[in-house]
Amino acid sequence: MTRAIGIDIGGTGIKGAVVDTENGQLLTERIKLDTPRGGKPDDVASVVSEIYQQLNETAPTGVCVPSVVKNGVTKSAANISHEWIDYQAKERFQSDLGQKVTIINDADAAGLAEMRFGSGKQRDGLVIMTTLGTGIGSAMFINGQLVPNSELGHIEIGGKDYEKVASYRAKERYQLSFDRWAKRLQRYYQQLEMLFSPDLFIVGGGISKSHELFLPNINIQTEIIPAEFRNNAGIIGAAEQAFEKQ
Numbered sequence: 001m002t003r004a005i006g007i008d009i010g011g012t013g014i015k016g017a018v019v020d021t022e023n024g025q026l027l028t029e030r031i032k033l034d035t036p037r038g039g040k041p042d043d044v045a046s047v048v049s050e051i052y053q054q055l056n057e058t059a060p061t062g063v064c065v066p067s068v069v070k071n072g073v074t075k076s077a078a079n080i081s082h083e084w085i086d087y088q089a090k091e092r093f094q095s096d097l098g099q100k101v102t103i104i105n106d107a108d109a110a111g112l113a114e115m116r117f118g119s120g121k122q123r124d125g126l127v128i129m130t131t132l133g134t135g136i137g138s139a140m141f142i143n144g145q146l147v148p149n150s151e152l153g154h155i156e157i158g159g160k161d162y163e164k165v166a167s168y169r170a171k172e173r174y175q176l177s178f179d180r181w182a183k184r185l186q187r188y189y190q191q192l193e194m195l196f197s198p199d200l201f202i203v204g205g206g207i208s209k210s211h212e213l214f215l216p217n218i219n220i221q222t223e224i225i226p227a228e229f230r231n232n233a234g235i236i237g238a239a240e241q242a243f244e245k246q
Helices: 041-055 089-097 105-118 168-173 178-196 208-211 230-245
Strands: 003-009 015-021 031-034 062-067 099-105 128-131 134-140 145-147 200-204 221-228
Touching: 003 041, 003 099, 003 105, 003 230, 015 041, 015 145, 015 178, 031 041, 041 208, 062 089, 062 105, 062 230, 089 200, 099 230, 105 128, 105 134, 105 145, 105 200, 128 178, 134 200, 200 208, 208 230
Parallel strands: 003 062, 062 099, 128 200, 200 221
Antiparallel strands: 003 015, 015 031, 128 134, 134 145
C-alpha cells in the first residue's frame, strides 16, 4: 500500500486528499473547507477531523501547518492564532483522528512534493522553494535533503517583515499590478540570492499557475522556475512525509 492522507492547514483554507506516494498523484477529489476565523487550534482541529471523516480512508496521515514544527509541537504562528505557539499539535490530532499523525511545516511539505515529484526532481545543490500565498513560506534542500523550518518569508528588508510586503495577500491588499508586485519580489529574491547563493529557486503557491505574468520580470542570476503542484503541494508532501515516517 502506497496510499497516505495529506491535510494542509492554510491561512484561508484547509485542504485534504488521499495521495499515491509512489507518484504524487491525488487518488481522491481534494476536499477544501474554509479556515475558521481566528485560526484557533480547537476550531482548526474540528475542520481537520471533518475532512478526515469525509475522506473515509485508513492510511498514514500527515498534517502540514503554517508554523515551525519541532517534535510534533508547533513553535510559531504565521497567519493563524498565537495559541498555536508551543502547542502539542501532534498529540491533539492523534487524539482527534484516533491514529498516528505526522506534523510538518506547510512550506517544507510543499517543497518535499516538488523535490520528489515536481520541478525539483533530481536537482542537486541548494534549492530554495518559496510559496506565495497568505504569507511567504520557504523550504531549503541541500542535495535533495530538507533543512526544516527555514522561515525565509520573514526576512527583514527595509525594516519590514517582507512577507507583509511581497506575499500574494499583500499584492491583493495593496491592489498591485503584476508588474509592481514583481518589483517587490525582485528585491526579495535578490536578498535571498545574496545570502544563500542557491542553485535554483522554485516558486509555488496557487498563484504559480499564473507564473508567466510575473516570473519573467524577476531578473536575478539564479534560475527561477514555477512549481508544478501549486495548491496541492502541501497535501502531497504531508502525505509523503507520513508514509515515510509511519
